[in-house]
Amino acid sequence: MTEPMDIQHIRNFSIIAHIDHGKSTLADRMLELTGTITRREAKDQILDTMDIERERGITIKASAVTMRYEHAGETYMLNLIDTPGHTDFSYEVSRALTACEGALLVVDASQGIQAQTLANAYLATGSGAEILAVINKVDLQAAQPDIVAEEIEHVLGIRKNECFRISAKTGLGVKDLLDAVCALLPPPADRSDEPTRALIFDSHYDDYRGVICYVRVFSGSLKVRQKIRLMGEASAYQITELGKFRPDMKPVDQLGTGEVGYVIANIRSLGDVRIGDTITDDARPAPDALQGYKPPLQMVFSDFYPGNNTEYPRLRAAFDKLALNDASFSFVPQNSPALGFGFRCGFLGLLHMEIIQERLERENDIDVVQTAPTVSYEILLHDGTVKKIDSPSELPDRSMIEEIREPFVRLEIITSTDTIGGIMKLAEARRCRLVKTDYLSTTRVMLEYRAPLAEIVYDFYDQIKGISHGYATMDYEFCGYEAGDLVKIDILVNHTPVEALSLVVHRSNAEARGRKLIIKLRRAIPRHQFEIPLQVAIGGKIIARETIKAYRKDVTAKLYGGDITRKMKVLKKQKEGKKRMKSVGSVQIPQEAFMSILDTSD
Amino acid sequence: MISPREEAAGLYVHVPFCRSKCRYCGFYSVPAAGWDTGRVVGAMLRELNQYAGAAFRTAYVGGGSPTALPAEQLIALTRRIREQFAGIEEFTVECNPGQVESGLLSELRRAGVNRVSFGAQSFHPAELELLGRRHGVEDIRRSVGLARQAGFDNIGLDLIFAIPGSTLGDWQYSMEAAIDLGVEHVSAYSLSFESGTMFDAWRREGRLHRMDEELDRAMYEWAVERLEAAGLVQYEISNFARPGYECVHNLGYWENRPFAGVGPGAASYWHGCRTANDADIERYVAAVEGGVEIPREVQPVTDDDAVCETAVLNLRMRSGIDLAQFRRRTGHDAMRVFAGPIQRYRDLGFIEVTDKAVWLTRQALPIADSILCDFAALE
Numbered sequence A: 001m002t003e004p005m006d007i008q009h010i011r012n013f014s015i016i017a018h019i020d021h022g023k024s025t026l027a028d029r030m031l032e033l034t035g036t037i038t039r040r041e042a043k044d045q046i047l048d049t050m051d052i053e054r055e056r057g058i059t060i061k062a063s064a065v066t067m068r069y070e071h072a073g074e075t076y077m078l079n080l081i082d083t084p085g086h087t088d089f090s091y092e093v094s095r096a097l098t099a100c101e102g103a104l105l106v107v108d109a110s111q112g113i114q115a116q117t118l119a120n121a122y123l124a125t126g127s128g129a130e131i132l133a134v135i136n137k138v139d140l141q142a143a144q145p146d147i148v149a150e151e152i153e154h155v156l157g158i159r160k161n162e163c164f165r166i167s168a169k170t171g172l173g174v175k176d177l178l179d180a181v182c183a184l185l186p187p188p189a190d191r192s193d194e195p196t197r198a199l200i201f202d203s204h205y206d207d208y209r210g211v212i213c214y215v216r217v218f219s220g221s222l223k224v225r226q227k228i229r230l231m232g233e234a235s236a237y238q239i240t241e242l243g244k245f246r247p248d249m250k251p252v253d254q255l256g257t258g259e260v261g262y263v264i265a266n267i268r269s270l271g272d273v274r275i276g277d278t279i280t281d282d283a284r285p286a287p288d289a290l291q292g293y294k295p296p297l298q299m300v301f302s303d304f305y306p307g308n309n310t311e312y313p314r315l316r317a318a319f320d321k322l323a324l325n326d327a328s329f330s331f332v333p334q335n336s337p338a339l340g341f342g343f344r345c346g347f348l349g350l351l352h353m354e355i356i357q358e359r360l361e362r363e364n365d366i367d368v369v370q371t372a373p374t375v376s377y378e379i380l381l382h383d384g385t386v387k388k389i390d391s392p393s394e395l396p397d398r399s400m401i402e403e404i405r406e407p408f409v410r411l412e413i414i415t416s417t418d419t420i421g422g423i424m425k426l427a428e429a430r431r432c433r434l435v436k437t438d439y440l441s442t443t444r445v446m447l448e449y450r451a452p453l454a455e456i457v458y459d460f461y462d463q464i465k466g467i468s469h470g471y472a473t474m475d476y477e478f479c480g481y482e483a484g485d486l487v488k489i490d491i492l493v494n495h496t497p498v499e500a501l502s503l504v505v506h507r508s509n510a511e512a513r514g515r516k517l518i519i520k521l522r523r524a525i526p527r528h529q530f531e532i533p534l535q536v537a538i539g540g541k542i543i544a545r546e547t548i549k550a551y552r553k554d555v556t557a558k559l560y561g562g563d564i565t566r567k568m569k570v571l572k573k574q575k576e577g578k579k580r581m582k583s584v585g586s587v588q589i590p591q592e593a594f595m596s597i598l599d600t601s602d
Numbered sequence B: 001m002i003s004p005r006e007e008a009a010g011l012y013v014h015v016p017f018c019r020s021k022c023r024y025c026g027f028y029s030v031p032a033a034g035w036d037t038g039r040v041v042g043a044m045l046r047e048l049n050q051y052a053g054a055a056f057r058t059a060y061v062g063g064g065s066p067t068a069l070p071a072e073q074l075i076a077l078t079r080r081i082r083e084q085f086a087g088i089e090e091f092t093v094e095c096n097p098g099q100v101e102s103g104l105l106s107e108l109r110r111a112g113v114n115r116v117s118f119g120a121q122s123f124h125p126a127e128l129e130l131l132g133r134r135h136g137v138e139d140i141r142r143s144v145g146l147a148r149q150a151g152f153d154n155i156g157l158d159l160i161f162a163i164p165g166s167t168l169g170d171w172q173y174s175m176e177a178a179i180d181l182g183v184e185h186v187s188a189y190s191l192s193f194e195s196g197t198m199f200d201a202w203r204r205e206g207r208l209h210r211m212d213e214e215l216d217r218a219m220y221e222w223a224v225e226r227l228e229a230a231g232l233v234q235y236e237i238s239n240f241a242r243p244g245y246e247c248v249h250n251l252g253y254w255e256n257r258p259f260a261g262v263g264p265g266a267a268s269y270w271h272g273c274r275t276a277n278d279a280d281i282e283r284y285v286a287a288v289e290g291g292v293e294i295p296r297e298v299q300p301v302t303d304d305d306a307v308c309e310t311a312v313l314n315l316r317m318r319s320g321i322d323l324a325q326f327r328r329r330t331g332h333d334a335m336r337v338f339a340g341p342i343q344r345y346r347d348l349g350f351i352e353v354t355d356k357a358v359w360l361t362r363q364a365l366p367i368a369d370s371i372l373c374d375f376a377a378l379e
Helices: A021-035 A039-056 A092-097 A115-126 A145-156 A175-185 A308-326 A352-362 A415-431 A460-466 A507-524 A563-579 A591-596 B037-051 B071-084 B102-110 B125-131 B137-149 B168-180 B198-205 B213-229 B248-254 B281-289 B303-313 B325-331 B339-347 B362-375
Strands: A010-017 A062-069 A073-080 A100-106 A130-136 A198-206 A210-219 A227-230 A235-238 A241-245 A248-254 A260-264 A278-281 A300-306 A332-334 A341-346 A366-372 A378-383 A384-388 A400-417 A433-439 A444-452 A473-484 A486-493 A505-506 A531-537 A541-548 A583-586 A587-590 B011-016 B056-063 B091-094 B115-121 B155-161 B185-188 B233-237 B239-241 B259-262 B267-270 B273-277 B296-301 B351-353 B357-360
Touching: A010 A021, A010 A092, A010 A115, A010 A175, A021 A073, A021 A100, A021 A130, A021 A175, A062 A175, A062 A260, A073 A175, A092 A115, A092 A198, A100 A115, A100 A145, A115 A130, A115 A145, A115 A400, A115 A473, A130 A145, A130 A175, A130 A486, A130 B362, A248 B185, A278 B351, A300 A308, A300 A352, A300 A505, A308 A341, A308 A352, A341 A352, A352 A366, A366 A591, A378 A473, A400 A415, A415 A433, A415 A444, A415 A460, A444 A473, A444 B267, A460 A473, A486 A507, A505 A507, A507 A531, A507 A541, A507 B213, A563 A583, A563 B259, A563 B267, A563 B273, A563 B303, A583 A591, A587 A591, B011 B037, B011 B071, B011 B248, B011 B296, B037 B071, B037 B259, B037 B281, B056 B071, B056 B248, B071 B102, B091 B248, B102 B137, B115 B125, B115 B137, B137 B155, B155 B168, B155 B213, B168 B185, B168 B213, B185 B213, B213 B233, B213 B239, B213 B362, B233 B248, B248 B303, B259 B273, B303 B325, B303 B362, B339 B351, B339 B362, B357 B362
Parallel strands: A010 A073, A010 A100, A100 A130, B011 B056, B011 B259, B056 B091, B091 B115, B115 B155, B155 B185
Antiparallel strands: A062 A073, A198 A210, A198 A278, A210 A260, A227 A235, A227 A278, A241 A248, A241 A260, A300 A341, A300 A366, A332 A341, A378 A384, A378 A400, A400 A444, A400 A473, A433 A444, A486 A505, A486 A531, A531 A541, A583 A587, B185 B239, B233 B239, B259 B267, B267 B273, B273 B296, B351 B357
16 A cells, blocks of 8 residues: 555544443454454454553554555555543544544443443534444343444434444454445545645654654645644654554655554654644645644643652652643642642543542652642623633632633433432532433433533542442533632631632532531541641631640650660651641641542531 | 760660569560579570670669569579679669568669669559559558668659549549659559550450540649659659659660660660560570570661651650750751751740750640651651
């Protein structure tokens, strides 16, 4: 396949699926059926990939693989663009979809549609990709392909007789699916005469070759030795190598419109490449960068402070490293009067936050104190200006505020009909407004809500999992800001306001929430050598107080020669316990205390 | 590191026997019955030879209960210690008030012992019984009297407070009784539930309860005041003495001086290393008699450890850290290495500082561990 391919015979597509619904197996079967790899290689590769994925949290294998397939007597070039790594990330899915004209939406025949399936389907529709619905694992005993097909027709509007029934494991139906990709998915638009525009949809760093950009050419073409420019960075490079993943890297001289491959151009660091950027020709640049690429939308924010202030530079270095491979994570220095120097970090959502948090701890051994996640608010001021804040501490003075707007999401929960009552009760308590109830089958129901993001960022998912005995799945998508009767709760610890403990809540339950909150703090903050008053203030007025009693007795009565080694160990441990705490004045506040403010349980 | 030859060191001799095990006691001991105690003492004397030439300033025979040994064995042991280490200035033997006779006390005095410490614990029969003590209240008065007659002018009494079920009044009664005896030294220990003791098992079963913190503290604070009024000045968290009668041997632990421990389970801090002899009496005796190294747990002390240990131990004393001594002993400036906690606790009124010393204030003592832990490791 060294000759440029006729655009009509190119198909670019992704596979999107809920976790474990068989995305990787289907990809492997396709690679095998198209002769891209042998069955033996497929097995080896799956194993390798899984190890590396587990280690590194990213998909290295065939992030974009080019296959050749004979259909109706003609040769097609099929570019399968994998969604890299964690499929839970709508951001990652959307950037892969941007490079495609079509998508295979895979649903497990025994489990049916999950909230994630829906979210992916909406993303695909939103990006204009043509969707082929695929019911996988039809060979399983528990498979209910007819019911799942009904669900797909009912929820996604794809006719049930148009669903492909396959078993990626055995290969059943996969050939038909490949034929459908050729016959039913549209080819790329022919813009070969226009100035070069290629979307960078992923990148990775190779120790020997520098940055390798994964690209999809939308117009014009890329050639070896061409001088190119990254439109977002306004920096120029010369292409030293172009190629395709087959699945190994195979150099080519040129990538034409519609094609997918890689670009190597002496780019030294991943920091120099922004995923989603457009490559154009340096001499004949395109007037505009590519549209339709959904930039990451950060919805959840949290402060990270080093347990010990001397670790601040190490924390910064760790964040720098994390941000390099994750364009959707951001951090800015933050100086809190109470907590000292740290960083305010932005995340796509809770899962994203947890992954970053875990990598921070696993890969860097820094004791970090993290504040409770908050959302961003829009503040309409009396002078008509709108200010966006991502922490309650940035809230302007009350006298200046006309209204506070909070982010709302479209929340979808799929659960079993027997747990619907509990779920609805929880959602109601969290100010979620029911938009529709949709019975997918006699036993499964989909609930759609308009929900305040702030109410679901913390323990909502855990709670619905609990109520549904692990069955329910949920997903959400930002749908706009909405004004609400919101007030800020301030917490004073030992008479010092601690902004990291501030909360913005609905007025109707502010007082009750405030009272509950300091009771939780009283339990979460260990006793000190002195009494610690905890106070709740709403609108500057103290409404409640709790007291953490002082230690009265904490001393080893006998300490003689034989006791020293053991006692030193005990004291060291006692000191260690203070490490994961943050000093506010002379009060040590543990990590759990910052999180406990969002825990609404009793 | 200062070698034990260059400064005053202590000798601790551990007698691992008791007549019976007290319910609160976490120290290593076994009932003497059924053991050839003479053979064990013989082994201890042989171990003692390893320290020939050491310049011990103090010796302390503790346990267990040294008086659980047949009198002649205890006397022989003390004589040998005295003969072998002529430089000993303070020589203490722990005595059980129920196990002393005038003959024994006179012999000990003759052997060079110049200080006795009685495990009185309480002047309430019911408390003594709960603690598992075999002696009675009268035994305490009688044994102190006998010690005086034998010529001891340095007598200490150990008392325990915060015994489950006891009141402030109970504690005051015991303390007054101790003061009435006119002893030179009192140790007042808040009862602790050491793991492996009967008391700890009972606490877990819910049969015994730890005393309420407020009452425990009130007992402590009352004792500090009362003892000082009686002329017994607090010099360590749990220790009080007439000026000049502080236990020099125990001060050695808190000054972090070297000490050698002899006997099964005995701990040493020798040549910069903390060790503990195997506590198993048979293995201990077999090793000594076989002329092989006694099995020991060895805990090397790094320079940083020494800095922290010295600070933690020093701060238990009312005199606190002597800055010049600290520098001589560790090579570091305590004000610099512990600048953070010193400042923090000074602001809270728990630490006082002059250009010569750093010490815990009186209100810091009942909660000393919560402060000392910040000196237990470098920041």
